Amino acid sequence: MKASIFISILLLHIFVATGQVIPLETISFPESDTSKIYTVSGYRHGLSFFPKVKNQHVQYEATPELRFDKFHSADVIYAWMKRFAQSYPDLVELYEISKSYEGRPILQMTVTNKKTGKATDKPAAFFEGNRHSGEVTSAESVLWLMQHLLDNYGKDEGITNLIDQNTIYLRPINNPDGHNMYIHTAQMNRSTVRPYDQDGDGLLDEDSPVDLNGDGNIVRMRYKDPKGDYNIDPRDASGRIMKFVGEGKGEYKVVSEGIDQDGDGRIGEDGVGGLDLHRNYPENWRPMKEATGRGWTQGGAGEYPLSEVETRAVVSFLLANPHIYIVNSMDTRVPMHLRPPSTSKSEDRMYPEDLKWYKYFDEVGKSITGYERAGDVYNDYSNGALTPLFGHGPDFGYFYYGAIWYGDELWDNARPKEDLNGDGEKDELDQLIWDEKENQGLGFIPWTAFDHPKLGKVEIGGWDPKFFNQNAPSKHLEPWAKNEALFNLEMLKHLPSLQWQDVEVKKIKSYKADSADYRVRISYKNVGRLPTALKQADLVKIVRPDRLDIQFTGDFPTATNDDKPLYLVLDSTLARPRTGRPGTGAATPSHKYFKETGHTDGGAIHTAEFKVRAYGSGTLGLKVSLSTTRAGLLKEKEITIQSQE
Secondary structure, three states, X not given: OOOOHHHHHHHHHHHHHHOOOOOOOOOOOHHHOOOOEEEOOOOOOOOOEEEOOOOOOEEOOOOOOOOXXXXXXXXXXXXXXXXXXXXXXOOEEEEEEEEOOOOOEEEEEEXXXXXXXXXXXXXEEEEEOOOOOOOOHHHHHHHHHHHHHHHHOOOOHHHHHHHHHOEEEEEOOOOHHHHHHHHHOOOOOOOOOOOOOOOOOOOOOOEOOOOOOOOOOOOEEEEEOOOOOEEEOOOOOOOOOEEEOOOOOOOEEEEEOOOOOOOOOOOOOEOOOOOOHHHOOOOOOOOOOOOOOOOOOOOOOOOOOOOOXXXXXXXXXXXXXXXXXXXXXXXXXXXXXXXXXXXXXXXXXXXXXXXXXXXXXXXXXXXXXXXXXXXXXHHHHOOOOOOOOOOOHHHHHHHHOOOEEEOOEEOOOOOOOOOOOOOOOOOHHHHHHHHHHHOOOOOEEEEEEEEEOOOEEEEEEEEOHHHHHHOOOHHHHHHXXXXXXXXXXXXXXXXXXXXXXXXXXXXXXXXXXXEEEEEEEEEEEEOOOOOOOOHHHHHOOOOOOEEEEEEEEOOOOOOOOOOOOOEEEOOOOOEOOOOOOOOOOOOOOOOEEEEEEEOOXXXXXXXXXXXXXXXXXXOEEEEEEEEOOOOXXXXXXXXXXXXXX
16 A cells, blocks of 8 residues: 555644644744744655754854854854954955755855965865764764864964864865754655665655654564564563564564555655765766666666766766865765775775875774774775775765765764673673663653554664764763864875975086076975875876976067067976967967976975077076975076076
8 A cells, every 4th residue: 555544644643733834835944943843855656744843952043152062053054164264354264165965055064274375276175074974973073073173273382283284174064954854853865865765665765764753763573473573672661672583583573663654565765865975976876776687776866877866966076176185075874984994994995105195094093983894995994894985975085086085984883892780791781771871861752552553563662873873972972073173184184295405506507608507406305204196196197197387487578570588498307388279289489498397205305407509698597386286386496507707
C-alpha cells in the first residue's frame, strides 16, 4: 500500500498538538518564524512539515559571549560571523558565497591582514564544516578556529604572523538547509533536503521517521513479537540495553520510532532527502544506477557531478582561487584524520613526495587530537577492506585540485576506551557507565510506554541519536571542536613562505667599444615547510611554474637609426611575455622578461642566473619580482647592474 491512512493520522496528531499551520505563501525561513511547524521545500510523497523542537544541547539565540558548552543554531553562527566582521574590519571580509537548495545564504569569511596584501596574493587554506546535515560538530570546530584566530591577533605572535602572511577561508555551514532542519526538528538526514527516493520504490521521501511521543527525539521502538530477534541484555539490570540474538530467537523487535507510511513493512526508511554531498564531487564520480548491472555505482551521488549547489559552491570557489593549498572539509562520528585516495591504495596513485607529506600530517594530527586512526579512505577508513567511495571530496582535493585535503571525522560515539565494569569487554554497557559518570545520564533516553496505532503497545527509547551517537553531548563539545581546529592551525603553519636571499652582479667581460657583460644571480628561499606546490598540482596544471619577472629600467633611447641599445640579454633563459593578440604572432617590444623557475621545496634556496651586456656608462637597473600560484608573491626588488662611470 503506497498511500497510508497513517499519514492522515499523523497530520491530525501534529495539527492537534500545535493548533497552527504555516500559510503556504510564507516567505520567511521556518526556523525564524514564531509558529510551531517547520517546513522543508520540494515536492515529495511524504511529509514536508514537522513539529519544531528546542533541544537542550543547542543555543538558539546569540548571547554576548561565545562559548562552546552548547551547539549553535545557524542564526547564532551567522550572528557571530557578522560580529567578527564588524569587530575586525582590517582582518575580515564576510560575504555570501552562494545560496542553498532552499535559498538560504551560505556565508563565508576571509581572514587576512588587508594591510599586508591582497588575500589572493598569499598562501591560503580553506576550512569547511557541516556538509552533512547532522554533523554539526564540524561547524563548531570552524567557528572555534574563527574566534581563536581573531581574538588572538596582536596578542599571540604566531597567530599574528599567520594572518599577516596567509589567507584563511572559513565556511562553518555549507549545508544550511540540513543544519537548520536538524537543529529545529527531531528529523535527521544525510545531506541535502532535496527530495530523493532512498528505498527505490519510485516515491520521494514518503516514509519519514516520526516523533510519536512528542519528546523532541526520534529514537527506537521495542515491542514483543513471536519473530523477535532481540532480548533485553541480562547483564544490564536497568533493562536498557538490547542484545541481538537472531531472527525468531528473541522476545523483541527493535525498529525506528515511527509508522510504516508506505506499507512496505519497514519504518522510517525514506525520510527527507538522502542525496550525499560527499559523493557529488567530479573526481571519480559514479552514477547511482548504470545500464549494465556490472559497473560501479554510488548511492546518493546525485544526478551528475556537482548537481547540488552546495558542492558546486565549494568546487567553483576553489577553482577560482588556486592559491588555496590546505583544505579540511569536516564530518563527524568516526574519529579519524581522513584523506585520499578513495578508490585505490595510497602508494598506487600518489606521488611519493606528496604522500610523504600526507603521512606526516597523519601523525601530526593524531598527536594533537588523540585520534587512533589516520589514513586514506580506500584502505584505512575501511580497516583494510579496500572499499571504494566515489565522487569523494579527498579524491577531488588531491587528484583534481592538487592540495593537502583532509575530510576529518570528529567525535567517537562515546566508544568505550576502557573496560569500565571489568567484564573483559569494551561494549555498550561501558557506554552506559561513561554516560552516567561523565554525561549526567543524558545520552540514553529511557524506554517509555506508547500505544502505537498499528503495533499496539510499544516502548520508545534508546541512545540520543543526535547528541550522543552523531555528535558529542554539548558538555563534551569543546575539546572535540578545539582539538580539530588546532590540527588545522598546525597545518596552516606549514604553508610555504618566500624570502629574497643573495643578489650577485658580477662583471665577467669588458669590451673596448664601451660595453661589458654581467652575470646576475638572484636567490630566494622558501622559508616555509611545504614546497611551493605539490607534484600533483603541477601535473594537473592547477598551478603554474614559479616565475621571476624582470623589468629593465633606465633612460632608454628613442628608436632611431643612430640610437645604440642600452643593454642586450645574452642567453635564452629569459623569455619575453607576448603582448600581441593570441594567434596573430604579434609581440610588442618591451623591457620585460621572465624566467620560470619550477617549484621550491620547503627550506630550499633557488638561484636563477642570466647574462646581460650593458652599453655606455649610464646606470642600468632591474626590478625583479617572484610570483607563484600557491606560495604567494615576493614583492619587487631593485638591482643595479652597471654604475655610472
